[in-house]
Amino acid sequence: MTAYAYNAWYPLAWSRDIGQGISTRRVLEEDLAVYRAEDGTVAALEDACPHRLAPLSLGRLRGNAIECGYHGLTFDCSGRCTVAPGMARPPESFRVRSYPTAESMGMVWVWMGDAEKADRSQVFHLPQYDDPAYSVVEGDALPVQANYLSLADNLCDPTHVVYVHQTTLASAGREETRVQHERQGNKVVTWRWVIDGPLIPIFEGLKDFGGNVDRWHYYHYHAPSIAVIDFGSARTGTGAPEGNRDDCIQMYACHFITPVDQRTCVQHWLCLRNSPADPVIDERLRSNLRMAFDEDKRMLEAIQRNEDKPREWKRVHLGLDGSSIKMRRIVEEMAEK
Numbered sequence: 001m002t003a004y005a006y007n008a009w010y011p012l013a014w015s016r017d018i019g020q021g022i023s024t025r026r027v028l029e030e031d032l033a034v035y036r037a038e039d040g041t042v043a044a045l046e047d048a049c050p051h052r053l054a055p056l057s058l059g060r061l062r063g064n065a066i067e068c069g070y071h072g073l074t075f076d077c078s079g080r081c082t083v084a085p086g087m088a089r090p091p092e093s094f095r096v097r098s099y100p101t102a103e104s105m106g107m108v109w110v111w112m113g114d115a116e117k118a119d120r121s122q123v124f125h126l127p128q129y130d131d132p133a134y135s136v137v138e139g140d141a142l143p144v145q146a147n148y149l150s151l152a153d154n155l156c157d158p159t160h161v162v163y164v165h166q167t168t169l170a171s172a173g174r175e176e177t178r179v180q181h182e183r184q185g186n187k188v189v190t191w192r193w194v195i196d197g198p199l200i201p202i203f204e205g206l207k208d209f210g211g212n213v214d215r216w217h218y219y220h221y222h223a224p225s226i227a228v229i230d231f232g233s234a235r236t237g238t239g240a241p242e243g244n245r246d247d248c249i250q251m252y253a254c255h256f257i258t259p260v261d262q263r264t265c266v267q268h269w270l271c272l273r274n275s276p277a278d279p280v281i282d283e284r285l286r287s288n289l290r291m292a293f294d295e296d297k298r299m300l301e302a303i304q305r306n307e308d309k310p311r312e313w314k315r316v317h318l319g320l321d322g323s324s325i326k327m328r329r330i331v332e333e334m335a336e337k
C-alpha cells in the first residue's frame with residue numbers, strides 16, 4: 001500500500017472530455033461528479049449526496065447546479081445546497097465537498113487536499129506547450145491496472161527501453177550507457193546520452209542527419225504524478241552534449257498520471273515536438289507512442305498481478321533503482337505533509 005499525497009494538483013481528465021454533461025472520475029479512491037459550469041470552469045463534487053449517499057452523477061444539471069436524482073437536493077459548484085424540497089432554506093450543514101480545479105495543457109487538474117492550500121499558479125505547465133516552434137500530439141487516457149507508482153518507476157527509468165520497446169523507442173542492440181540521476185526539489189531527473197548511434201525508429205522520417213546521431217534522454221519526474229521525458233537527437237559531433245542543439249529533433253513526452261486507487265491509474269499522455277504539425281507524421285507518431293505505452297502497460301499490469309499474489313519475496317536491487325527510490329521518497333514526504 002502506498003500513502004497518497006493529497007496536497008498536490010492531479011490530472012483529472014482531458015479538457016476535451018469534460019463537457020456540460022456530468023462525468024465521473026475516481027482520484028485517490030474518491031469518486032467525483034465532474035461537469036463544466038456555464039462560465040466554462042470545471043466543477044468537481046464529491047459524488048455522494050449527504051442525504052442517502054445517492055451518487056450525484058445519477059442526478060441532473062440545473063444550470064450551474066446538480067440536482068440529486070433521488071429526492072432533489074441541489075448543490076452548486078461550491079458544494080453548497082441551494083434547494084431542499086420541503087424547506088424554505090437549506091441549512092449550511094447540507095453540503096458536499098467541492099474540489100478546486102484548474103486547466104493547463106489541455107488537461108483538467110484537481111486538488112484533492114486542503115482547499116485553502118490550492119494555488120492555481122502551481123498547476124503544471126510546460127513552456128514549450130505555448131511555443132509556436134513546437135507542435136502537439138494529444139494522446140489518450142490509457143487505463144493501467146497497476147499502482148501509479150509502478151508506472152512512475154517506469155517513467156524514471158531509461159534502461160527498460162531496450163528490453164520493452166525494441167520496435168519503437170530503442171535502437172538496435174544493447175546499450176551500456178551510464179544513467180545518472182539527481183533530485184531537484186520535488187523532482188527527480190534521470191538522464192543518459194547515447195553518443196554516435198543510429199536514429200531510433202520513432203524519429204525516422206522526421207529529419208535526415210545523413211549518419212549517426214548523439215541522442216539524449218532526460219526523464220523529469222515531478223512528484224507525485226507527472227513525468228516529462230525530453231528526448232532528442234542531433235548529428236554526431238555537432239556539440240549536442242555541450243548544449244548546441246540548434247539542428248535537432250526534440251520531443252517532450254508528457255505523462256500525466258491519475259492515481260485512481262492502489263491498483264489502478266490512468267496514463268494521460270501528449271507529445272510535443274520541435275517541428276510543424278503534419279497529419280501523416282502526427283498519426284504515425286501517435287500510433288508508435290500508443291504501441292510503446294501499451295508495451296509498458298502489459299508489463300506493469302503483469303507485475304501488479306504478481307505483486308497481488310501472496311509470496312515470499314525479497315527484492316533485489318540494481319543500480320537503475322536509484323532514481324525511483326528517490327522519487328518514492330519524495331512522494332512519501334509529500335504524503336506526510
Ligand code: FES
Pocket residue numbers: 049050051052053054068069070071072073
Ligand atoms: S439521496 Fe440525495 S436527496 Fe435523497
Ligand SMILES: [Fe+2]
Pocket residue numbers: 154160161164165292296
Ligand atoms: Fe516505457
